[in-house]
Amino acid sequence: MSTASYKIDFDELKRTVSMEQVIAYLGLPRLKQRSPKQWKGACPFCNGVDCFVVTSDGGRDKTGAFNCFKCPAGGDQIELASLVRGNPRKDPNGAYAAAKELYEKLCAAGEALTRSNASPQPRRERRSGFDAEAYAKSLDPGHEALTGLGVDAETLRAWSAGYANSGVNRGRLALPVATKDGTIVGYMGRTVKDDTPLLTFPNGLDPQEHIFGVDKVGSGQLFLVRDPLDVLKAFEAGCGNTVCFLTEDIKSIQLECLAALMDERQCESLSFF
Ligand SMILES: [Zn+2]
Known part of the structure; x- marks a missing residue:
């Protein structure tokens, strides 16, 4: 390789x-x-x-x-x-x-x-060519459109999330989709209003293949919520062991992934909210 x-x-x-x-x-x-x-x-x-x-x-x-x-x-x-x-x-x-x-x-x-002095050097690259670090920098965690969501700008910053002013997630809260080891493979957009769809995904990112919050899971009780925003709220409240599926309907393969994660991280039980 x-x-x-x-x-x-x-x-x-x-x-x-x-x-x-x-x-x-x-x-x-x-x-x-x-x-x-x-x-x-x-x-x-x-x-x-x-x-x-x-x-x-x-x-x-x-x-x-x-x-x-x-x-x-x-x-x-x-x-x-x-x-x-x-x-x-x-x-x-x-x-x-x-x-x-x-x-x-x-x-x-x-x-x-x-930014006129953009670095001419190739950034640290993923195979996909997606530069999560640069993308995160383009987001605005303190944007006024996010004030009604109930999550602090600090929390958003800690999650490399924020309001997207441009690109596919424009007008939405851009949230990182990460693998178990914390590698951000892309960003989904969560609505900041009460509209649908709740979540949007860029082409090439299959929501079935990911569990939000997966990279931050440790041993102990695991919490499953319905909205990625609730993962952030739980994190803010001191509960890092919270995850969320990214689809409305849950397929068995997703449950298997979650079960495997629980085994791997030694989560003894799951509570659903
Ligand atoms: Zn022509």
């Missing part, structure tokens, strides 16, 4: 960095926003009028796409950045350079847009 090479997972990058962020970062002034998910305007490549369309939910995986009706330009965030940087269409080297640029400047961190 090599960890030395600097690999970027293009699909993960496209899920993490929105088309909106890429447009703002590249600076395409002739594009006008036509709807929350669509921009239209002059083509930066053929200069055609009103023939260039960008969507934040288009493309094969609904992660964003652009298209010109007058010239062959079209593709995803990475292709857009590559073309803007002057590379030929569908150029693998250009695409790699563009992906690297987007990853380093924008990945998961809306704030990176305004």
